[in-house]
Amino acid sequence: MHIDHIEGMKAHVPNERPDMPPSIPPDRPPETEPPRPDDVPPPGNPNDIPPVEPDRGIELPPREIPPIEGRRSRSGMLA
Secondary structure (H helix, E strand, C coil): CCCCHHHHHHCCCCCCCCCCCCCCCCCCCCCCCCCCHHHCCCCCCCCCCCCCCCCCCCCCCCCCCCCCCCCECCCCCEC
16 A cells, blocks of 8 residues: 555645635735825924023022031131
8 A cells, every 4th residue: 555645734724715816925015195284394304402592590609608616627627
C-alpha cells in the first residue's frame, strides 16, 4: 500500500472559503480624501516658539536683611 505524503501534508492546511476575498494585500493603498486647505498646517516646525523678549517683571530695590541678634555674621563677628 502506497501513502502519498504530500496529500497528507495538505490535509492540515485550511482552504480559503470561496466567498472570502483572497488573502493577498491590495496593490494600492485605500483611497482617502485629500486634505482640505484648512487641515494643512503652516510650513515650519510646529514646536518652534516665536522669539519674544522675556518678561522682566516688576523692578524691586535690593532688600536689606537685618542682622539677627546673637548670630555670627560671615565675617565671624557677633551681630
